[in-house]
Amino acid sequence: MSKVDDLDGLHPIDDFSRETLRRLIARIERSFSDEQLIYREAELDEVWRLLDGAVAERVRHQGFGGVQESLESLRSTVMEAHDLIGVNRDPVASSARLRDGLLLAPAT
Numbered sequence: 001m002s003k004v005d006d007l008d009g010l011h012p013i014d015d016f017s018r019e020t021l022r023r024l025i026a027r028i029e030r031s032f033s034d035e036q037l038i039y040r041e042a043e044l045d046e047v048w049r050l051l052d053g054a055v056a057e058r059v060r061h062q063g064f065g066g067v068q069e070s071l072e073s074l075r076s077t078v079m080e081a082h083d084l085i086g087v088n089r090d091p092v093a094s095s096a097r098l099r100d101g102l103l104l105a106p107a108t
Helices: 018-029 034-062 066-086 091-100
Strands: none
Touching: 018 034, 018 091, 034 066, 034 091, 066 091
16 A cells, blocks of 8 residues: 555645545545544644635735635535544545535645
């Protein structure tokens, strides 16, 4: 199993791009043990943290607008996916919710 496919460890999250979210969705869909779900929850935490910073930066420098609203929607989607893992212990619903937000994420 390659390091990218390893479910028993925390993966670094550097951005909230579609590719990053696709990889996270793939890990969520294959994570079922308590430990694996904790790792995925932590990865979602990091995506949310990055999104929260991006939203704050847009507000500070550019005000509200279309991109701002997309980032806020994606941030909300990520939090819902996080709660579906952390509270409900439901990786299937979490990955489906996160997949719903893919089009809100930047393509790069």
